[in-house]
Amino acid sequence: MTDLVTLAELGGPLAVIGGAAYARHAYPAVYWSTVGLPLSVARLLASYSSTVDACGLTVEPSRWRALAVRVTIRREVRPVPPRRGVIRPTSTGLRMRLRLVPGQEPADVAASAERLRHAWGVHAVHVRDVKPGVVELRLVGFDVLQQVRMPRRSDSRPLQVPVALREDATAFVRDYRTVPHELVLGATLSGKSMYLRNLVTELAAQPVVLVGIDCKRGVELAPFASRLSALATDPDQAAELLPVLVKEMEDRYDLIKTRQGIAPGTAAELITSDIWGLPEDERPAPLVLFIDEVAELFMVATRKEEERRDEMVTQLIRLAQLGRAAGIYLEVCGQRFGAELGKGATMLRAQLTGRVCHRVNDEASAKMALGDIAPEAVQASCAIAPELPGLAVVGDTSGGWSRIRTPYLSLADAAATCRVTAHLAPDVPALNPFRPYVPPLPDVAPGSMAIARPATE
Structure with a gap:
């Protein structure tokens, strides 16, 4: 009985790890939704300030802000990072807006995209300029080009x-x-x-x-x-x-x-x-x-x-x-x-x-x-x-x-x-x-089970 309990205690976690590894390779979207998304959000929340500081995306606080911090909180004055917006998860990654601090431009964030990718454990980080002073980070959790699935909201419009x-x-x-x-x-x-x-x-x-x-x-x-x-x-x-x-x-x-x-x-x-x-x-x-x-x-x-x-x-x-x-x-x-x-x-x-x-x-x-x-x-x-x-x-x-x-x-x-x-x-x-000639479709006898199949390309 003790051996069975030990086997269950060891085999359960091993099965979960093996299943996660298989899903990450065979079904990356499923792995991202169940495992990758929570881990990446946790990394981002825990290390946001230190990561952007290491990437050089912080600036020294203004003189009045430094004085207010010393007087009210009585702690060391730290560099000011871009203000982070709400994290919005998607089926392929995360989206988050940053309000740039004075003196920054979108190119500064784009130059640090590769370092942000490694720090937060995602496949890629893309930067998009939304409006003056605001950029959007689009974090992609896996290689979406391996198995192409078009977005559901990609509606066609004239031309x-x-x-x-x-x-x-x-x-x-x-x-x-x-x-x-x-x-x-x-x-x-x-x-x-x-x-x-x-x-x-x-x-x-x-x-x-x-x-x-x-x-x-x-x-x-x-x-x-x-x-x-x-x-x-x-x-x-x-x-x-x-x-x-x-x-x-x-x-x-x-x-x-x-x-x-x-x-x-x-x-x-x-x-x-x-x-x-x-x-x-x-x-x-x-x-x-x-x-x-x-x-x-x-x-x-x-x-x-x-x-x-x-x-x-x-x-x-x-x-x-x-x-x-x-x-x-x-x-x-x-x-x-x-x-x-x-x-x-x-x-x-x-x-x-x-x-x-x-x-x-x-x-x-x-x-x-x-x-x-x-x-x-x-x-x-x-x-x-x-x-x-x-x-x-x-x-x-x-x-x-x-x-x-x-x-x-x-x-x-x-x-x-x-x-x-x-x-x-x-x-x-x-x-x-x-106008090209279009031959008529051949008549199919009622009850026929023949199914035309396209040739393999």
Whole structure:
């Protein structure tokens, strides 16, 4: 009996420790909610003052405060730390606001983020500027990019769609109104196609005109044909489609000019310089052009193909330079995109504000995407491991960058979503000749148990 009691006394704690270790590896969210969260909160509360002091985030008290402390409390005057707000736990970490003391700036806290991470035992610490004098610390308890789960409150808005998860556990939202054009680079099997798949699926649920140029004979975009208003599957078809898009852009500019020429005395809100200022009943639907394997549009073998290439590149540059006001947006994807593609490549790239760089085969490719806007992000993109498809570094012309990862979405589910939302495709008569053929679904006999399964990617 004594042996059984001893075994129970020793085996119980060992089982708990072993279960916690297993949960930390296999179910990090469960481990964080049950074990990691209480421990991190306890560490933070117990060591807040000493930790921020060791990180150099305290300042000497004012002369009046020091005098008041000596007179009333009669103790040693200590440095003043930032005032800590309420700790708000989340499913992935903690959030806490700090009111900075006079003489501090958000960069001071951001520079100490790595030391705060080790002191409080969390996976990462991210700093966000809330308002003058106040910053928010977002403590992430585990690596949220290992198993991507999108936040529940990432609701889509017109031309604003969540497509990936940031490393601080917030949703990466592709906002076409803010960043009209984007360049997406990535090597084979890096997750570039998955990013494009999520983007098309999210936009399919909105009244947006979706147009595709897929020079891989349509293998990437053809499954979404039911929702696409136009699709070109080789450079010859692209050379016919692009002039139509340019003409559509010019027609929209004529519509805007008509509105600008209204009589004097018209209300200021009726005067506009883009389609978003037009009345809703006159406003044309926004159009998003997806280009997969853009390098195929630049490659030439004969003199005739070179003339066609120059014409297509000119039209793409016009769309990139003038398309935003007309509600036309570009999503350009490829494995490499630089000056070696030929005339006009760098000029087109300069118009692509957003940059997403997945795993690439060489540092030069990463520099093509991020080197001119966020040089420090180049090394981060070069360090992406092959066993983490979908992981990418995203940046924009403001110089900011962060790591993101796209959630897995099967091709069958994406195609089914496009079929369900096919009725939302706006009617653009000029694009009807380029509308892809959609074969009817095969009839399934009643009572049949056959289930179509997507091929393994």
